[in-house]
Amino acid sequence: MSEPAVELSNCHYRYNGTVPALQGVSCTIEPGSWVAVVGQNGSGKTTLAKLCNGLLRPHAGRVRVMGQDARRQSVAQLARQVGYLFQNPDHQLFAPTVREEIAFGLDNLGFDPAEKEERLEETLKLFGLEAFAERPPAVLGYGLRRQVTVASLFALRPPILILDEPTAGLDWGRTKLLLERSRILHQSGHTIIFVTHNMRLVAEWAERVLVLHKGRLLADDTPRAVFGQPELLARAALSPPPITELSQRLRSLGLRGDSPSVEAFCEEVAQLVAARSEAIS
């Protein structure tokens, strides 16, 4: 059996040594999985994500990345294994052109020139950035700037990708593009961890959900199982996707009340209707 992509064992973290952000969080993220980390503001989502790539080190507990103790590796070393997309694109962009911005990480990790060029061109094409390749990324619109930061991370193709609020401020078209590109990596075995407040994305894309509340892990389950627990969601101050809420309100008609997506809801309704029709006939 392969090593877990990320393994957190009883991790504690306190900002400034006093403000507790994580309190005894343990979880295992299998390689090739697509995991969403959810919770209200200040619940510890970003702290957890930053422990995974070494930007933060736990005050107690242990973090293992691809079977290796994260404490023994620098952030630059971990960057080969774990890519991290920051919330704000302006915290990253600095290069004079989009091309150089994407090449920055490839240079840091010492890719040979031929492979670098190949990845550059491929990434520009994949994200539809060819037309902007020679333009300064800082002057592009927000959506494009966000796309450049995502592209510069995807170019590295790390086995684990952490996307912190990847779709914040993006229109549906760019959100879809980002998720589709993530799916390509996921299908080729990359682990995707995304921190988000968007429950619809969680329901439709994630295989597993980690629910954090006040620095503690409240739940670690499938979206269907998590969204099917209204008490848990209320405690974590989360609101389920509208389709799950509709499904819950129609429980009296015989629905299970945990449909995470429109497709699942339609399927359940179709089964219900078919069963009723059969019973009537």
Added chain:
Amino acid sequence: MRGSGSARGREIGSNLVSPQFDLYVSRASWLHRLDPRTKMAFVTVSFALLLLNDQLTLMVAYLVAVHLLLRQAEIPWSRIRWLWDRTWLVSLMIFLLWPIFYPSGEPVLVGWRFIQITVPSLVEGLSAALRVIDLAFAVLVLLVSTDQTRLVQGLVRLGLPFEWGLGLAIGLRYLPLLHGTYQTITDAQRARGWSPGQGSLIRRARAYVPALVALVIAALRLSDALTLALAARGFQPGQPRSVRRPLRMERADGWVLGASGLLLVAAVVLRFGLP
């Protein structure tokens, strides 16, 4: 909309500054209640006293007095120690180097080649070292007992254009934010394998370009947004404004200003003697 308060003048909004990144310690002491202009006058007079004179006894006396003043104003030892931590080394260097570069008088304690360490030069060195600490503590009196809003308000009342005062207040307010932004930027670059801090000084300086350029871009975007936000809330340079908490000189200010005046006279007399 113009202000509705009866007192008209200029004020910096108190919500513009942050307690982080400044030395202010919130207390309700008489020192805290003094008008910032009074405390600025005290600092100015202290500078005159300390720069016009060099007697060791004066330096020691000032240091003791200012410590008593700070403690009386309930300033914690941790904040006082903070300044000591930042001044002791440079003061020690002054004390050690002064006798070597400014040998004077007798008796000679140590004589080796061109180095002559004398008792008067040691005393002068100690005095010069303490002067640096004294000057720093004089400023500390102002900074630990005056929040940034009142400080800028005082400067504006002393003639600094309001727009400059507002700029200063915003600058102080955004220091911690920019610091936080810089940390996030370096984290973002490190997450892409960026690792500065190796090689020659020039190489290391160049390695910081990815972080610094990103910081400048973020700061420009922030200032652009802030300008629009100020304009959206009706800020217009040169327009009359109302004052919510006007600065007012109280009786204690009069006493302190009087004492500062006497101190100034003493400084001049000590330096130049009686006419």
